[in-house]
Amino acid sequence: MVCFEAYLSQTIRRKEIDFLAEVVASDPKRLHELICLVEHEDQQIGWHAAWCLEKLFEKYPELFTSPMLDRITEIAIETKREGTRRLMLSILRTADLPVVLPVELINKAFEWILSEVSAIAVKALSIHYLLRVCKREPDLLPELQLCVSQLLDNTDSPGIRSVAKKVMKANILNCK
Numbered sequence: 001m002v003c004f005e006a007y008l009s010q011t012i013r014r015k016e017i018d019f020l021a022e023v024v025a026s027d028p029k030r031l032h033e034l035i036c037l038v039e040h041e042d043q044q045i046g047w048h049a050a051w052c053l054e055k056l057f058e059k060y061p062e063l064f065t066s067p068m069l070d071r072i073t074e075i076a077i078e079t080k081r082e083g084t085r086r087l088m089l090s091i092l093r094t095a096d097l098p099v100v101l102p103v104e105l106i107n108k109a110f111e112w113i114l115s116e117v118s119a120i121a122v123k124a125l126s127i128h129y130l131l132r133v134c135k136r137e138p139d140l141l142p143e144l145q146l147c148v149s150q151l152l153d154n155t156d157s158p159g160i161r162s163v164a165k166k167v168m169k170a171n172i173l174n175c176k
Contacts, residue, residue: 004030004037008048017048021056028063031056035068038075038084050075050087057091069095073102082119085112089125097136106133106140113147120157127163131170141170 002023007016024030034056037049053072057064064072069092076088092105109126112118118126127148134141148167151160 004033004049005040005045008037008040008045008052009042012048012051017052017055020052021059024052024056025060025063031063031068035071035075038088039079043081046081047083047087050084054087054090057095061095064091064095066098069098070102073105077104077108082122086119086121086125089122089129093125093128093132097132101133101137106130110143110147113151120155120159123151124157124159124163127160127167131163131167134170145170 002020004020007020010016020034024034034049034053038046038053040046040049072088072091072095076085076092079085079088089109109130112122112126113130115123127144130140130144134144144167148164152164155161
């Protein structure tokens with residue numbers, strides 16, 4: 001049996017992440033163990049665990065229960081590590097939205113969009129996530145458009161400009 005902590009402490013490339021994702025897919029009870037390692041004190045182990053979760057979600061989203069996605073939401077909100085936040089937001093960007101929308105994550109996503117210290121990828125993924133939320137809660141769209149408009153005034157990032165165009169073109173009729 002693979003010891004996740006030892007495995008994740010090594011130098012890892014994509015093929016090792018894919019291997020680990022298959023290990024977890026073959027024994028889904030171990031997914032909780034991997035989620036717990038995302039917050040490991042060793043930043044490398046935590047980041048590798050987060051990367052593996054993202055790849056696992058891409059291939060096997062059905063393995064992720066609502067409580068697991070709730071935990072991933074908590075990690076995205078609480079982590080100080082931008083790389084980990086990016087990977088958690090990458091999962092949440094495409095995961096089914098919960099019945100009760102996570103207000104704290106929504107508020108944080110707005111903050112991350114406007115923050116000067118947030119990574120470009122975190123900003124872009126926050127915009128994608130909030131655009132999906134706006135499909136359910138169209139009243140939030142004007143706030144998102146205002147935030148994105150402010151962001152556009154302060155960025156040259158092609159990634160941000162691309163996602164911003166989608167937001168600025170969105171309207172309440174398209175969001176329903």
